[in-house]
Amino acid sequence: MHILDVIEKKKNNQPLTKEDIQFFIDGYVNDTIEDYQASALLMAIRINGLDFEETLALTNAMLHSGDIIDLSAIDGYKVDKHSTGGVGDKVTLIVAPIVAALGVKVAKLSGRGLGITGGTLDKLEAIDGVSIDLTEEQFLNQVNEIGFALAGQTQNLVPADKKLYALRDVTGTVDSLPLIASSIMSKKLASGADGMVLDVKYGSGAFCKTKEVATELAKIMIQIAEGSDKSIVTVLSSMDNPLGRAIGNKNEVKEAYDLLKNPDEADPNLLNTSIEVSAYMYEIATKKTHEEAKQAVLDVLHSGEPVKKFEEMVRAQRLNDSNEEIDLNFEPAYRVAVKAPKEAHGYIEKIDAQTIGQISLDLGAGRHTKADELDYFAGVELHKVKGDAVKPDDVVMELYASKPIDEAFAVRAQQAITYSEQPVDAIDAKSVLKS
Numbered sequence: 001m002h003i004l005d006v007i008e009k010k011k012n013n014q015p016l017t018k019e020d021i022q023f024f025i026d027g028y029v030n031d032t033i034e035d036y037q038a039s040a041l042l043m044a045i046r047i048n049g050l051d052f053e054e055t056l057a058l059t060n061a062m063l064h065s066g067d068i069i070d071l072s073a074i075d076g077y078k079v080d081k082h083s084t085g086g087v088g089d090k091v092t093l094i095v096a097p098i099v100a101a102l103g104v105k106v107a108k109l110s111g112r113g114l115g116i117t118g119g120t121l122d123k124l125e126a127i128d129g130v131s132i133d134l135t136e137e138q139f140l141n142q143v144n145e146i147g148f149a150l151a152g153q154t155q156n157l158v159p160a161d162k163k164l165y166a167l168r169d170v171t172g173t174v175d176s177l178p179l180i181a182s183s184i185m186s187k188k189l190a191s192g193a194d195g196m197v198l199d200v201k202y203g204s205g206a207f208c209k210t211k212e213v214a215t216e217l218a219k220i221m222i223q224i225a226e227g228s229d230k231s232i233v234t235v236l237s238s239m240d241n242p243l244g245r246a247i248g249n250k251n252e253v254k255e256a257y258d259l260l261k262n263p264d265e266a267d268p269n270l271l272n273t274s275i276e277v278s279a280y281m282y283e284i285a286t287k288k289t290h291e292e293a294k295q296a297v298l299d300v301l302h303s304g305e306p307v308k309k310f311e312e313m314v315r316a317q318r319l320n321d322s323n324e325e326i327d328l329n330f331e332p333a334y335r336v337a338v339k340a341p342k343e344a345h346g347y348i349e350k351i352d353a354q355t356i357g358q359i360s361l362d363l364g365a366g367r368h369t370k371a372d373e374l375d376y377f378a379g380v381e382l383h384k385v386k387g388d389a390v391k392p393d394d395v396v397m398e399l400y401a402s403k404p405i406d407e408a409f410a411v412r413a414q415q416a417i418t419y420s421e422q423p424v425d426a427i428d429a430k431s432v433l434k435s
């Protein structure tokens with residue numbers, strides 16, 4: 001078999017066999033297929049799609065490209081969570097410690113930033129000294145001892161996704177339902193958890209632009225999980241506006257930590273999404289009703305225990321002095337304030353997530369090429385969000401970076417905001433699909 005034949009097939013919109021897909025994954029992981037050939041096949045898939053059989057074959061080939069973690073030695077139900085990607089989406093950093101504080105083990109393989117959406121791994125590495133390269137043994141021990149671990153794909157854990165994910169990020173091949181579904185589900189099936197909650201985002205800052213497309217993606221992932229005896233709940237939530245007030249890396253970690261320390265002062269949409277996702281994770285692990293699970297989440301959140309769990313995770317995943325104090329405050333070298341224009345009277349109707357995600361990426365919080373180094377200080381801080389009252393010259397947001405910020409960024413940021421003279425509902429919609 002030759003990779004060119006596989007590329008030609010998909011270019012001509014013909015179905016790939018299981019063998020074609022296995023050949024591609026094996027060759028790419030073993031470096032006998034080059035990046036440029038893999039990019040061509042990914043683009044053909046992006047354009048012509050994969051049917052369910054092909055998507056399942058791709059998921060399985062990726063899943064078996066490395067080890068599948070066996071968590072059976074750990075007592076009790078193990079739960080996992082994943083987002084399909086959003087702007088300002090730091091929900092994992094909040095829900096994993098909450099659910100662990102409720103006594104349910106969370107075993108999670110995360111991803112890096114993808115396109116304009118941020119990634120938990122990049123955010124974790126923005127914490128001084130923290131590593132996401134856990135061996136299978138470290139991952140297991142940490143889930144056992146602390147109750148949760150957030151790790152990256154490695155040479156042993158889903159290496160196919162590690163390579164393909166980085167390539168898709170810089171080749172315009174992220175927004176493909178079969179590629180998203182196989183990337184997420186290969187990681188979820190490899191992490192060894194018994195059940196999972198998937199947060200499927202739709203809107204301008206998500207890969208699925210409409211709720212209909214997000215529903216289609218949710219159904220594909222549910223169908224993949226059904227063949228594997230894992231419980232799955234998908235929560236569909238809007239990503240037209242960024243989630244929360246921080247978009248970047250260091251600032252998102254700080255917002256997550258602050259929410260755990262002081263939930264009553266958190267952004268309501270971020271708090272709501274975190275409570276809902278945690279409650280579904282707890283519900284599938286304990287079989288409690290959703291209302292009971294939600295109450296348990298609220299109680300534990302106000303007990304302060306999740307903050308301790310978060311700190312235990314940072315200490316466990318820190319390579320240097322693990323007793324060092326955890327201080328997530330930071331000061332970017334450059335800041336630019338973006339103000340409401342003279343004609344802005346009324347309320348913020350929308351802050352376009354796609355534009356803000358792109359600005360954050362361009363400021364240095366994301367990658368344009370595989371080799372790009374992130375500026376962990378870079379990003380956007382929203383001072384006003386959807387539904388807030390606003391008057392001319394109010395500071396709506398600030399842009400952060402370690403390098404001087406061109407004035408053009410502020411102009412682009414201005415254009416992301418729409419105003420309304422009428423009051424605007426601040427809370428975003430959510431719905432749920434279960435297997």
Ligand code: URA
Pocket residue numbers: 083084085110111114174179180181183184187
């Ligand atoms: N998250 C992933 O892990 N993979 C994708 O392709 C998109 C979001």
